[in-house]
Amino acid sequence: MIAPVPAPARLALDHLTVVDATPSRLVELAADAGYSAVCLFLHSMEVLPDMPQFDLRTGSAEFRAAKTRMADSGIGLDVAYPFTLSRRTEVSALRPALECAAGLGAWAVNVLHYDRDAGRRIETFSAFCELAREYGLNVVLEFFPQSQVKSLREALELVGHVDMPGKVGVNVDLLHLIRSGGTLEELASAPADRILYGQFCDAPAVCDPQQWEAEASAGRLLPGEGELDLAGFARALPPACRASIEAPRGNALSVPQAERARQAITALARSL
Numbered sequence: 001m002i003a004p005v006p007a008p009a010r011l012a013l014d015h016l017t018v019v020d021a022t023p024s025r026l027v028e029l030a031a032d033a034g035y036s037a038v039c040l041f042l043h044s045m046e047v048l049p050d051m052p053q054f055d056l057r058t059g060s061a062e063f064r065a066a067k068t069r070m071a072d073s074g075i076g077l078d079v080a081y082p083f084t085l086s087r088r089t090e091v092s093a094l095r096p097a098l099e100c101a102a103g104l105g106a107w108a109v110n111v112l113h114y115d116r117d118a119g120r121r122i123e124t125f126s127a128f129c130e131l132a133r134e135y136g137l138n139v140v141l142e143f144f145p146q147s148q149v150k151s152l153r154e155a156l157e158l159v160g161h162v163d164m165p166g167k168v169g170v171n172v173d174l175l176h177l178i179r180s181g182g183t184l185e186e187l188a189s190a191p192a193d194r195i196l197y198g199q200f201c202d203a204p205a206v207c208d209p210q211q212w213e214a215e216a217s218a219g220r221l222l223p224g225e226g227e228l229d230l231a232g233f234a235r236a237l238p239p240a241c242r243a244s245i246e247a248p249r250g251n252a253l254s255v256p257q258a259e260r261a262r263q264a265i266t267a268l269a270r271s272l
Helices: 023-033 061-073 091-103 118-134 152-162 174-179 184-188 209-218 230-236 257-271
Strands: 011-014 037-041 076-085 108-113 138-142 168-173 195-200 242-245
Touching: 011 023, 011 076, 011 257, 023 037, 023 061, 023 257, 037 242, 061 091, 076 091, 076 118, 076 242, 091 118, 108 118, 118 138, 118 152, 138 152, 138 195, 152 168, 152 184, 168 174, 174 195, 174 209, 174 230, 184 230, 195 230, 230 257, 242 257
Parallel strands: 011 037, 011 242, 037 076, 076 108, 108 138, 138 168, 168 195, 195 242
Antiparallel strands: none
8 A cells, every 4th residue: 555645844825726815815815724835926917817906016005914914824925926037028127026025025936938039038037036036035937838938848957057956946837747748757857956846736637738728727626636646746846845736726716715725735635
């Protein structure tokens, strides 16, 4: 009999799992459900129509509310979104968002990269990482088949150009790993100081590539409801790797927020 895999020692509730919560409300939900941290968006996203409008700029009422609730509950901020880089990005323009993330005590900021030019992609990412370090923030690069960093291999190559092991690394989303053609064996063999974060969810083993983007943003399953190897993913992540549950389910918005947060953490525990 194979022994169960323990859940990550530090597990965060991702904003997409309860996408209709404000940041301060997400902190409350995480505390009540037994998480250690949250991963949250610093501003509302038009591409996520179910996300409420909120102003999380440094010093705003919502910023103060989120920070107070984190201090009162002991909930940390693991990863702050969204930091999207493209050919038009002026890295210095991201200072206010980095200041906000640092002010909330974020451990890391998450990057998606959409620049098609390989040389400029390295240059912009390197400049962003240097700026993030000014604010004491780690950087995690999330690969995504619809971005210009499509696979674990490509993500490891890009963070290697920065060469800040333990400070700049990869955020491995299990769904993106599988949809990009990656394997758990590939993940397990990656340098431990380059794999800084993991994101759990479930899904069917196969999905039409035309549906990948919709699946990632609103069509995931709770752990145990699909065919992905969650226990294998947990084993392949480095020991003590931070992780979250990112399971956006557009068909579950009628379920109370607190119940969705609890369902996710309970489902993962049962799946490992």
